[in-house]
Amino acid sequence: MSTNRAVRIHGKNDIRIENLPIPEPQENWVQLRMSSVGLCRTDVHLFDEGRVDHIVIDKPITIGHEISGTVSKLGSGVTSLAVGDRVAVDPCRACGDCHQCCRGRPNICRQLHCCGVLHADGGFATYMVTPAKTCYKLPDHVSLEEGAMMEPLSVGVNGVRRAGMVDGDVVVVIGAGPIGLFAMQVAKALGASRVMMVGKSMLKTNSFKALLEHDFSYTDINPKRLELALQMGVDQVLKPTVGLSDPKAASEELKAALGDEADLCIECSGAPGVVDLAIHACRPGGKVLMLGFGDMAMNVHLGMAAVREIDVIGSFANLHNYPECIRLVSEGKIDVRSAITHRLPLENVMEGINLVRSGESVKVVINCGAC
Structure with missing residues (x-):
């Protein structure tokens, strides 16, 4: 596939499925072929209002922050992952240098980027790129759908x-x-x-x-x-x-x-x-x-x-909790799959938004193509 199909919000009530260039990973980043991405009420707020409180859509952004995918390309310097690895992705990217980060609280970093919400493109796409350190490998018996649920978990x-x-x-x-x-x-x-x-x-x-x-x-x-x-x-x-x-x-x-x-x-x-x-x-x-x-x-x-x-x-987002989440699901102590009530293709994301808004669904998962 020579283009990257992506769900983009341009502002209030303005959502478009666009063909974009396939993103290339920079140093210490990876490219992912996207699989299952959860639809969150935050995504619905961004569509309905063009904002979530102080977070305002001021330029088009690819939404989707409950992310799983398969590593499809490595940027230079990446040694912790290999092409073909199945991963869950932490959408939060802290600066590492501010007061909060230096005190071990990067989830409330003043310069926080949250892909799909704030300053960075998210996972409702065919491909995305992300720092390798945000990717967590899934055990063979944990599905990519379950991997997408690691963020809300x-x-x-x-x-x-x-x-x-x-x-x-x-x-x-x-x-x-x-x-x-x-x-x-x-x-x-x-x-x-x-x-x-x-x-x-x-x-x-x-x-x-x-x-x-x-x-x-x-x-x-x-x-x-x-x-x-x-x-x-x-x-x-x-x-x-x-x-x-x-x-x-x-x-x-x-x-x-x-x-x-x-x-x-x-x-x-x-x-x-x-x-x-x-x-x-x-x-x-x-x-x-x-x-x-x-x-x-x-x-x-x-x-x-x-x-x-x-x-x-x-409490906001997560604080280095992905390994514990993966362990709890892997060991059968937590069931995330039963919360998934609807599965839709990327082209039907608007149907998913309506399901979340109506309360008919519990968790909607968008299938972005990879499996």
Whole structure:
């Protein structure tokens, strides 16, 4: 093939499949023949809004950051990989020199490039190039589809590690999307004594004021996602009935179903009011981990967290977690394949965007050609 078919976003509501030159790897980089690439809600935000918060599409970019592929060409100096190696790709590329990088936190590098999102082309293409150090070889029995799921899985691993979960913790995960399903499995694999998955509504509101006026409800929770959570090993599920205009009352329903208070609440929904619910659901000294991001400005009762010494912790991307993710999947401790509900060819990426937007899918994987 003499051209590189790529899905490019040019701005809000402007997505195109284009024929580009095949990229050549520079020194210490490799060229990949792309295989399976996951479609993330971030990709949908980039299409719908032309931005994700402060990240604005100011020039065309090839999207796709949940990446697997096969090494097709080596740049000079590459000795860690060989042509034909099957790899999962960490999309984050830190500068290595800034304050955060020098202190071992490259995931929050001020100069961070994230291929498919920020400053670098991603994986929805026939070919891409990436630094060799971002590629992680997959064991023979781990598929390329599973390799594409290492990125969302790494978000869960990084978050649970950052939250300092310990053996025996009681964990509540709110939101049964891909990140929630993976975070739930990570918590169990790393020693949680019990994990409950709480469904969240697909209804979206634009502000906390709207939440209060309309008593944001849970009536349209997707029951299939809770069923999937049970299939993937969660101990119990809860479909709440109490609206979030009264987070304390909603937390009482949650704690009654759990039969306990939580040591750790993992918020994966980004829905308004859920952080407050999580704070109330924790025992004193507990922790709230924010993996789902909705509105950047929130009306949250942090004073309640402060007086009960509840830590509210943010987590972003991953921190050298790919080897652990590959090990957990390779050893059968985490099932990522069951989260994949739809598989589409590259030309049908718009169908995939609609599936993610509608909530019909859990995880959509785009087949870029290689296998």
